[in-house]
Amino acid sequence: MPAFLTVFAKEFLENLRDRRTLLSALLFGPLFGPILFGAMVSRMLNQSVAESDEPLRLTVSGREHAPGLISYLESQRVQLKFESLSEHAARDAVHAGSAQVILIVPEEYGTRFTAALPAPVLLFADSADSQTRKSADRARLLLAGYGSGIAQLRLQVRGVSPLLAVPVAVNDIDVATPTGRAVVVLGFMTYFVLFAVLMGGLYLAIDSTAGERERGSLEALLSLPVARGSLVGGKILATCSYMCASLAISLTAFVFVFRFVSLERLGMSANLGVSTALKFFAICLPFVPLGAALMTFVASFTRSYREAQTYLTSVLLVPTLPIAFASIYSLKTKSSLMFIPSLSQHLLMTGVLKEEPIALFDVLASAGSSLAFALVLILVTARHWRRETMLG
Amino acid sequence: MIEAAALSKRFGTVEAVSDVSFVARDGEITGLLGPNGAGKSTCLRMMYGVLTPASGCARIDSLDVRGETSAARAHLGVLPHAAGLYNNLTARENIAYFGSLHGMGRGRLDRRTAELARALDMEGFIDRRVKGFSQGQRIKVALARALVHDPGNLILDEPTNGLDVMAIRSLRDMLRTLKAEGRCILFSSHVMQEVAALCDRVVIIGHGRVLAQGTPEAIREQSGAQSLEEAFLHVLGTPTGVG
Numbered sequence: 001m002p003a004f005l006t007v008f009a010k011e012f013l014e015n016l017r018d019r020r021t022l023l024s025a026l027l028f029g030p031l032f033g034p035i036l037f038g039a040m041v042s043r044m045l046n047q048s049v050a051e052s053d054e055p056l057r058l059t060v061s062g063r064e065h066a067p068g069l070i071s072y073l074e075s076q077r078v079q080l081k082f083e084s085l086s087e088h089a090a091r092d093a094v095h096a097g098s099a100q101v102i103l104i105v106p107e108e109y110g111t112r113f114t115a116a117l118p119a120p121v122l123l124f125a126d127s128a129d130s131q132t133r134k135s136a137d138r139a140r141l142l143l144a145g146y147g148s149g150i151a152q153l154r155l156q157v158r159g160v161s162p163l164l165a166v167p168v169a170v171n172d173i174d175v176a177t178p179t180g181r182a183v184v185v186l187g188f189m190t191y192f193v194l195f196a197v198l199m200g201g202l203y204l205a206i207d208s209t210a211g212e213r214e215r216g217s218l219e220a221l222l223s224l225p226v227a228r229g230s231l232v233g234g235k236i237l238a239t240c241s242y243m244c245a246s247l248a249i250s251l252t253a254f255v256f257v258f259r260f261v262s263l264e265r266l267g268m269s270a271n272l273g274v275s276t277a278l279k280f281f282a283i284c285l286p287f288v289p290l291g292a293a294l295m296t297f298v299a300s301f302t303r304s305y306r307e308a309q310t311y312l313t314s315v316l317l318v319p320t321l322p323i324a325f326a327s328i329y330s331l332k333t334k335s336s337l338m339f340i341p342s343l344s345q346h347l348l349m350t351g352v353l354k355e356e357p358i359a360l361f362d363v364l365a366s367a368g369s370s371l372a373f374a375l376v377l378i379l380v381t382a383r384h385w386r387r388e389t390m391l392g
Numbered sequence: 393m394i395e396a397a398a399l400s401k402r403f404g405t406v407e408a409v410s411d412v413s414f415v416a417r418d419g420e421i422t423g424l425l426g427p428n429g430a431g432k433s434t435c436l437r438m439m440y441g442v443l444t445p446a447s448g449c450a451r452i453d454s455l456d457v458r459g460e461t462s463a464a465r466a467h468l469g470v471l472p473h474a475a476g477l478y479n480n481l482t483a484r485e486n487i488a489y490f491g492s493l494h495g496m497g498r499g500r501l502d503r504r505t506a507e508l509a510r511a512l513d514m515e516g517f518i519d520r521r522v523k524g525f526s527q528g529q530r531i532k533v534a535l536a537r538a539l540v541h542d543p544g545n546l547i548l549d550e551p552t553n554g555l556d557v558m559a560i561r562s563l564r565d566m567l568r569t570l571k572a573e574g575r576c577i578l579f580s581s582h583v584m585q586e587v588a589a590l591c592d593r594v595v596i597i598g599h600g601r602v603l604a605q606g607t608p609e610a611i612r613e614q615s616g617a618q619s620l621e622e623a624f625l626h627v628l629g630t631p632t633g634v635g
Contacts, residue, residue, distance in 0.1 A: 006492040010481070017480040017521075216474030220537070223440045223472065224493045225465035388443050 003226045007234025011208050012241060021203040025242045029199025030250035033192025038257035056138045059093070061085040062105035066113070066121075069105070072146045078139075090124045100132040101125045101139050116154060190346040193250060194319045197284055198291045200246025201239035202312055205295035208235040210308035213392055228385040232296065236378060239292040247284055251277040276352055283348045283363070286370040287319075290341055293377035294318070300384055303392055318342070338365035341373055393418055394439060394468075394545050394578050398448035401434050401600075408434045409600040411448070416578040416593070418544065421571050423591035424580040425624065431600035432580040433473055436549050439578070440470045452545055466494065469538035473549040475531075479523040483514060483533045486522060487540050494541040501540070508536040512566060528559035535566060546570060548579035552586060564590055588620045596627050603627040 001009075015021040057079045063070050073080060085093065090102040102124040113119040121143065125136030152162035212218045221231065258272045298315055302308040322343035331337060333351060338344040344366035351358050384390065394416040401409040409431040416422035424432050437443040439450045441457040441464065450457040455464035477486050484505055491501040509518045512532045517525070522533060531551070538546060548567075552560045567590060571577055581587050587594055588608055595605040604611050604627045608620050617623040 001492060003493055003495075006489065010478075010485075010489045013485070014478055014480045215479070216472075216476030217478060218476075219442065219472035219474055220470060220476075220490070220534075221493075222442050223465065223468075223470040224490065225462035225495075226493045391437070391442055 003230040004234035004237065007226075007231055008237045008241075011204065011235055011238035015204045015207060015238070015242065018203070018207065021207065021242070024203050025200045025246050026249060029202070030196040030246045031253050032199075033189070033196055033250060034253035034257045037189055037192055037254075038261050042261045055079045056135055056142070057081065057100060058139055059083055059085075059090075059099040059102045060105065061090065061102065062107070062109070065105045065107060065109040066119075068150075069121075069143075069146060072149075073142060076142055076145075078142065087122065090122070094124045094126055094132075099124075101135045103139065103143075189254070190349045191320055191323055193247070193254075193280060193284060193349065194287065194291075194342055194345060195316065196250035197243050197247050197288060198295065198316050198319070200243035201288075201292050201295055202316070204239045204242050205235075205292065205299050206305060206308040206312060208238065209296060209299040210302045210305055214304050219391060222385075222390065229382040232378065232382045232385050236289065236292045236296050236381075239296060240288050243288045243292055244285070247281060247288070251280055272353070279352050280349055283345050283352070283366070286367040286374075287341060287345050289374040290370045290377070291319075293374045293381060297377050297381040297384070300381055300390070322346070333362075335359070335362055335365060338362045339369040341366075341370040344369065393451075393453055393576050394422075394547070395451040395454075396435065396439065396448070397451070399435060399438055399445045399450060400447045401431075401438060401443060402446050407600055409438070409445075412597070412600070412602050413448075414595045414602060414605055416545075416576050418576045419571060419574045420592040421567060421577045421579070421590055422593045422595065423587035424578065424595050424597060425584065425587045426580075426582065426597035427628070428582050430582075430597045432582075432597055433549055434600075435597065436547055436578070436580055440468060440472075440547055441465060466541065467543055467545055469541070469543040469546045471534055471538045471546070471548040471551055473553070475534040475538075475551075477522045477525075477530060477533055477537075480521060482521050483518045483525075483529075483536075484509075486533055487537050490537045491540040496541060504540055504542060505536075508539060511569070512536055526559075527555050528562055531555060531559055531563055532566075535563075539570075543575075545576045546578070548577070550580055550582070552581065552583065560586075584621050584624050594620075596624060598628045603629075 015025075055077045058073065059081045060070065060073075061082070061084055063080075063082050070080065081099075085102065085104065087104060090099075090104055093099045094102060104122040104124070106120055106122065109119045109121065123136065123139060123143070125132050125139075127133050127136070151165060155162045155165060212221065222228070255272060255274060255277050295312055295315055298311050299308040302311060319342035322340050323346045325331075326337070326343055326346070333347045333356075337347060338361075344362070348358060348362065348366055396412050396414050399409055399412045400407075412431075412435055414422075424435065426432050434443060438445045439452075439457065441450070441461050444458065452464040453467045455467065457464045478489070481489070487505055487508065488501055491504065496504070505518070509515045512535065514529070514532050514536065517529055522530070525533070538548075551563060555563065567577055567579070571592075591608065593606065594608050594611055596603045596611070604614065604623075606614070611627070612618075612620050612623045615623040615626040617626055
């Protein structure tokens with residue numbers, strides 16, 4: 001048996017017996033994403049579905065000054081609550097959360113309205129609170145609707161065509177497909193997938209390098225008639241195998257989670273079936289050796305388990321950088337971006353989710369660049385292992 | 393046979409080992425004696441090829457450790473200062489791992505493991521996981537691991553460090569057996585009594601240089617001292633020998 005396979009077999013077996021590796025590689029790493037994600041998405045969906053069904057609640061003070069407005073709001077199914085509040089009291093009530101949105105109709109409303117002058121109303125809401133901001137937006141929209149209705153009547157009464165007051169007619173056409181809309185929600189799922197890939201190999205990468213040093217077996221190993229490249233190769237291969245397992249478990253979990261999260265209720269279809277999962281697996285496969293080589297490389301420089309753990313936790317965040325960068329600058333899928341590992345996997349997976357056609361070149365560029373980076377890292381790691389400082 | 397020919401090694405500005413030459417013969421136990429920090433480990437590490445000498449050369453059975461590293465290592469078993477085992481593997485698996493890396497086939501490995509288990513009295517725990525082993529059991533496994541490919545030469549770096557009396561005793565017995573089998577054994581120690589009890593030849597190292605070498609008897613006579621311990625202190629020149 002070639003030496004690197006011997007090393008692979010030993011690392012594979014040893015870590016199969018290690019509870020820490022198993023928990024992180026086959027349980028925590030791969031399931032963390034799907035479970036958190038499923039819970040988050042289903043809560044998000046329940047919330048937004050509930051919100052659009054629920055009538056708007058509005059606290060009104062000074063109803064007697066604007067009977068027309070009040071009956072309009074009632075006809076729009078707004079749940080009105082009448083209280084007599086000063087401006088100060090309204091501000092406090094919104095702050096304290098006892099009311100979400102408060103409308104105050106001042107005394108002069110009636111006289112100004114009759115005189116066809118802009119009649120003031122005061123709308124109190126907290127724009128820093130995403131929940132009440134939505135309610136405030138709905139209230140604002142209703143008030144604007146009432147206003148434009150009154151304006152049209154006034155113009156008609158004066159013999160002017162109301163159309164004159166509408167110079168531009170905006171037609172909103174939403175081109176997002178149901179899946180496209182879901183992608184906004186599913187956007188960062190790709191990171192969870194890449195996270196699962198890395199977590200799968202994290203402890204093995206540490207154990208086979210810093211762990212070997214810490215328990216004092218490294219020097220005996222290095223004194224064997226085996227090329228250092230074979231040692232590094234076998235260790236990285238073992239790390240890769242656990243990462244693949246973690247990826248497979250994670251994707252399976254995602255498929256299951258999305259069976260139970262009903263994206264359809266929002267008019268979205270989450271295109272995450274078995275075939276999508278298989279495509280994801282293929283897309284992420286070239287990222288596996290890159291991640292394994294990166295973690296082994298970093299861990300090779302550390303002296304202890306603890307030190308390696310500290311550094312590798314930052315490595316777990318590395319794949320987020322290109323993805324975050326791309327979303328900040330809202331980069332569109334371009335072939336040139338396919339040469340950036342992690343970002344290219346993110347873009348390809350997003351493309352699969354959106355059911356967009358995927359160019360063969362992009363797939364090859366993504367896989368090729370990831371594998372090339374992996375090869376460079378493996379060679380650099382092997383070179384480091386040949387150095388005397390490796391003994392520590 | 394293990395030979396050091398004018399070995400030198402620097403770490404930065406520190407001259408760790410300079411011009412060290414000695415020969416450890418087959419069928420003998422050679423002790424590398426010196427205080428902590430005298431350069432014993434550096435010396436041994438150059439002998440088994442994990443450190444490259446600045447000048448000079450180390451040979452195992454006349455094979456140059458630098459030029460013919462793999463061939464030389466095939467003739468050599470090593471028990472480094474830190475001889476850690478893999479806790480999640482059984483004793484047998486620990487031994488087999490190193491055997492496979494030496495290129496041994498399944499059949500030869502099985503036979504050799506059985507042989508070592510008998511010789512080192514490990515049959516009671518050979519298939520148990522190493523986690524929880526006593527020091528004595530651990531040193532046996534580590535020694536079996538170093539001997540799995542049946543090397544003619546064995547290097548041990550401070551093998552008795554941290555061992556209890558019982559483990560030291562059984563290690564001594566094992567080394568004597570290996571010597572009787574005609575192997576060349578080189579081990580380092582900073583404990584004078586240990587070297588005196590076990591070695592046919594002694595190489596005393598201080599400040600990275602060979603200060604004296606020969607049989608314990610000859611060294612004692614050369615320095616005109618009553619005991620080897622006095623001779624040791626005499627050749628070191630300073631009370632600590634580290635400078």
